[in-house]
Amino acid sequence: MSFLSPAPIVKARKGWSGRGIPAQTFAFASFKRQTGIPNWRGYSKRPITGWPSEEWIMIGGADEAGNMATESEEDDERIGIQSVETGMRLLNALVEHALDSPPPMLKTLALRAGMHPAKAHRYMVSLVRVGLAERDPVTDRYRLGSAARHMGIRSLQGLDVVRIASGRLEAISAQVQQSVALAIWTVIGPMVVAVHDHRGRFTIGLRVGEAMPLTRSATGMIYAAWAGATSKDLVKKELATNRAKGRSPATKAELDGIIASVRANGMAQFKSESIGVSAISAPLFDYRGELVGALTSLGSPHYFDDSMSGPIAQTLMSHARQISAELGYAPGTESFGIEAMG
Numbered sequence: 251m252s253f254l255s256p257a258p259i260v261k262a263r264k265g266w267s268g269r270g271i272p273a274q275t276f277a278f279a280s281f282k283r284q285t286g287i288p289n290w291r292g293y294s295k296r297p298i299t300g301w302p303s304e305e306w307i308m309i310g311g312a313d314e315a316g317n318m319a320t321e322s323e324e325d326d327e328r329i330g331i332q333s334v335e336t337g338m339r340l341l342n343a344l345v346e347h348a349l350d351s352p353p354p355m356l357k358t359l360a361l362r363a364g365m366h367p368a369k370a371h372r373y374m375v376s377l378v379r380v381g382l383a384e385r386d387p388v389t390d391r392y393r394l395g396s397a398a399r400h401m402g403i404r405s406l407q408g409l410d411v412v413r414i415a416s417g418r419l420e421a422i423s424a425q426v427q428q429s430v431a432l433a434i435w436t437v438i439g440p441m442v443v444a445v446h447d448h449r450g451r452f453t454i455g456l457r458v459g460e461a462m463p464l465t466r467s468a469t470g471m472i473y474a475a476w477a478g479a480t481s482k483d484l485v486k487k488e489l490a491t492n493r494a495k496g497r498s499p500a501t502k503a504e505l506d507g508i509i510a511s512v513r514a515n516g517m518a519q520f521k522s523e524s525i526g527v528s529a530i531s532a533p534l535f536d537y538r539g540e541l542v543g544a545l546t547s548l549g550s551p552h553y554f555d556d557s558m559s560g561p562i563a564q565t566l567m568s569h570a571r572q573i574s575a576e577l578g579y580a581p582g583t584e585s586f587g588i589e590a591m592g
Contacts, residue, residue: 355389465485465492468548
């Protein structure tokens, strides 16, 4: 209100709002008397609680001495924005159903959020508009939007393991002369959160935000070996998919053998001539002995030494140990995952 000088005193009469609404619900502000502006009234639609004993309550503006009146931060925290909280119920429901195939429909999200589908639809329209959700116009099914993915990646990148490890990827890549990536666990499995691509004869890299399979990638095998019960359900789904597509590993027994080798070597190895990639991955542990990341190098099978005794594997393991040490890891405290699969 830059046209008012000095700023008006906005007051609410105790117990009265000016429209027969209790002042505890809505605060009434009349500017006509102070500004001379006819037929104009402003209403604060924010609930007001904890009223003081004075008959008149200053809500905003300045008094005669020019002292600004502000609402307390404590009231702000107590009041909140209910519509934002309601929208978050739907967004949380969408996160819980992020792995559904096919993606959830509106009625599923509404049921999970505990609201009527018509009301949920209005909120989903807004979530789609701001990029937190996406709707398939053909199937009317929803999934997390680009803004939600970006927020998730930024949040993950703030973790200690990401802060420590991501700054070293360029140096590691220069040493091994291959692309290097960092992945951490998310609700959809291991996800790449940082990458440094090597610009050589053949460049093979990963994209930030890319989810890695647990049974058919070096990164995923690290999590299958050390992520405990966290990876149990996803591993079972992948094994079923592998069986349906005639791929290996297709059974738990087959995967058990791979995991035993991964643990014995302290690293995972994956090679596929069909997709033209070789990769080696090393685990990153924190002070609890919990797996918090996977450091992976990958490249073309023709120019990538994937032997466990080779320079790439040894360099990667050396950096993985250094990073784990900075996270407070003590060798021998790591947890194991394959037994939890049942």
